[in-house]
Amino acid sequence: MEPFVVSARKYRPQTFKDVVGQQAITNTLLNAIENNHLAQALLFCGPRGVGKTTCARILAKKINEDSAQSQDEDFAFNIFELDAASNNSVDDIRNLTDQVRIPPQVGKYKVYIIDEVHMLSQSAFNAFLKTLEEPPKHAIFILATTEKHKIIPTILSRCQIFDFKRITVKDAAEYLKYIAENQEIEAEDDALHIIAQKADGAMRDALSIFDRVVSFSGKKLTRKAVTENLNVLDYDTYFTATDLILEHNIPALLVLFNDALSKGFDGHHFISGLASHFRDLMVCHHQSTIDLLEVGEEAKKLYLEQSKKTSSTLLLQGIEIANDCDLKYKSSKNQRLLVELALMKLASINFDGEKKNSNFLNYIAPASFYKNGGPFTSKRPSDALVTSKELPEIVDEKLDHTIENPVQEVESNIITKESPTELEEQQTTIVKPDLSQEETVSETKISIKAPQNRVSGLSLSSLKLKKEHSLNKKDTIIDESKLPRSVFTEEEMQKHWADFVHQIDKEGQKILASNLNTDIPKLRDATTIWIELPNSTMKKEIEREQYDLIEYLRLKLDNHFIKLKITINEATAKKFAFTPEEKYEKLREKNPAIDILRREFDLDL
Template sequence: MSYQALYRVWRPQRFDEIVGQRVITKTLKNALITDQISHAYLFSGPRGTGKTSTAKILAKAVNCQHLKDGEPCNECETCVAINQGALNDVIEIDAASNNGVEEIRNIRDKAKYAPTEAAYKVYIIDEVHMLSTGAFNALLKTLEEPPSHVIFILATTEPHKIPATILSRLQRFDFKRISATDIEEQLTKILESKQVQFDDRAVKIIAKSAEGGMRDALSILDQALSYDPEQLTYDSALQVTGSVARDELQRYFEAVLSGDVSSGLQVVEATLADGKDASQFIEDLVDYCQNLLLYQQNEALVTADELGLLGDNFQKIAQEVDRRKIYQFVEIMNEVQQQLRFTYHPDLYLDILTVRLADAEVQPQPAESVPPAGYQQLEEQVAQLQQQLQSLQQRPVTASVTPAKQTTPAKRAIPNSPKAPQPDMNGIFGILDAATKSALEQYRSNWGALLQLLSVTQRAVLHVARPVAASDTGVVIAFDYGFLYQKAGSDEQLMTALEQGLEQLLGQVPKVFFVPKEEWPTLRQEYLQQHPRGTQSETADQQSEQSEPTAEEPKNVRRAKELFGDELVNVEDD
């Protein structure tokens, strides 16, 4: 028999074999046990998280002749035929290549006929968001009133592209990114079953590089074993994933911290000579900075196993470097990483990055009190600002609004990383539609108590985040740093703990949406442009970060608030 890829060999055949989606599999098993099967399902989520595998297992379970505890037996004729892809009553369709009206009409016409071998005729439509508008309309009536012997299972990575009329007729299950720990356990199980010697560090690197996708992890592992069939080594994992060895990252970090540009450039040259990707190099540097910040917050946040991957001098660096300098490093790295997307000379930008990091200096913290000698200068600044404010008050209101709208596109924040999750704009706009100041104050007043309910690791991630908009049904949380927003957006355990904590404090489970702080003003502005300035939109705009100057405020007003605080500055319109 010809060789099969690992992700095909290790495709789950039972609900219990699905990795990292315990809530979904338990719900489906209970529905099967109690005979409460719906006529249509939607499985949505990132690639490689088990959507199609779960759909096939569900198709087996509803037709299994010996169903036990909600699990298919995989031994009866029906289960065997489905596993072999030979059962005509289970139809898999790729909507990417069959997205026209005629294909859907064909499905609708054939769905009327009873199944020939099984109890249910099951249609699995993958990448359903690729269907055309006409195709969705053709599918709508069948989904609304399907025959009793038909079940539709739709799978997609982009549920926001599916019409609301379709979504309202489906049971929706959102698959989460699989945690690196769960992926690591599954990879270890596979390697042990294949009796392959492996380095624990190599497994950790592959699990982390998969970014929450089990299929991606198995594909990387397959490639690594092809590179070295005898054993999985740390070096082979680095070669396959394109990651940079932590020793090299440590050398680079020590060089730029000490201002040694020459040594830093040597590390860059060696890294590119090994065929490593420039963007991945910066990604690994940001990850190293994240570990430094977590270690400074609480040493327990970085486990002993991870310390072994971070270099011998990691603890020394974490104790000596100022966290403000790490923040500055991350901002510079993010800026250069965005520039890499538009260049054919990544080596040039990495050299520039090295020089900028080596020259970076920590800005001194502002003094807590003003010395007596500075009072006179401060009073002069106050007088100048008062004159400027008086002149602004005499201008029409639209005079300060129009330039802000013209410059808004130029100030649009770019995501911190090409791989970072995008904010759910539909969900955020839904919160803003019903946002109230009282709801926001309720979340902020309970924010400290919520953090105490979380683990130390989760508390560290949310330490630099805060609610910026809220309604009776949900809340928007902004993160000061993009890399922590990215970490929170892919952390299923954090989201679960957050929802449980809010339920305990508020008596309900709200919808929670994350957004980077630098993108929040732009999102608010887009919301205001897309919605009439009625009562709701004004309310939503008022109870977001009121203390922060918006894009509509004149420069002088923003400067006044920066110097004295917005509670001392009063702007009146004529």
């Protein structure tokens, strides 16, 4: 039995043309070799499994190739690989720098590949600086790392940096298809796309997953086998969930969620996948964004078909609800209920993105509408329900029924009876809004009886008294020309202002007195007194009590037309509120020894 070689090693690229998804970097390196512009220190950085070490090995082999030599020569004696994760001390770097001085026996260059270089210690980095800046002509250093931010800037400045990108789902799926054909495995496109998505941009991870799924399903790779083996929810589940949401079928939607939980998936996985499904439906709405859909051709047809049933508003609100549930999931104590509540909200959204309206609410019609030969007796029993949709029809029918005998003027009042529990019909007026002429109609209405000897505020007697009061009321006309308008000076006004402040201070209104003393009042014109305050709080306090002040000044100055003008100037606030730093500066001005005390005891403000 031959030993099994994993696909990640078996199909490791041997040339730059075989590298997947890094065409920009491979073309740059090839042109640098051809034009003799290759730097002596290179830094390959990027996510795991995207080809950093593979490109370093291909580059090390490529720069030593000669047309006279065989292409199969691997130049193993010229390539030195160092794992910085386990060789990260100063001694390891010193041994490396000692080997660099020796020229190669075969080929032109000695290539040193240092993998996971960010794991070197600080002292090892410092020991490596001089050699990296001025290496021998025959030495080339290739550093590889997944965490560029952990490398010190002095190392970065000495290297030519190549940033490797994540491999796209499309490129990974195409390479997996090539490997499947090479191994004579029949694989569905959707299955390969699911593997590529699960790999999250790492080709090595994609090949490892591919080997695992092939071991599970054999020579036929199906979408169902992949989803079962990788423990991912099939997109059929999300298609079904979306159909149930569009149908407002909450019970079936909750059963579907329960089935997903019974298969071992958690609610977080379900709701985040549903949000991604809504996103995929959203990108199908526009021809220019369909390329953002990273699925197989068969799945793309299903997405396009379902996207026609949904509106953008619905999907946006659905994504918002699902994303809100996703954010709250970890902190929730009842996570299942949280997801179920989100699903019920989703199923309560209409096609236009609005929540279900109130047409589903029922209104209880008064029983008296259907008693004693009322207008609706022939249509409904006494305890019937009237929906909001039917109310306009009932009102129109009632108006048509009563418009034949209009009443010009009817007064409404509450009639008191001995029995407080009986219901009695009474006539009131209602005006139909669409009538061209003013016509009043009578409507049957409920009146709940009040207890005996109770007088209503809407009784005829009260209305009569109110009318008599309005007739007897006489308007008082004030002649402004007879009001006092004596001229006064600013000094006189300030004197009486101070007297008023002193008076209220004695009476215990300390806050108001303090606010009035904040600024010296000024005379803006003949009758307007102006005061400037540092904040709106003081302004509100004075405005609340300004009437007593104005009346006092009008009396003392014999001028009925005095007004008060209050403005706010935030710049004056510094007079009344100091920060700790400002207080310290004031104290230091008075006594410089305070600064010596603070420095001596290392005190903070």
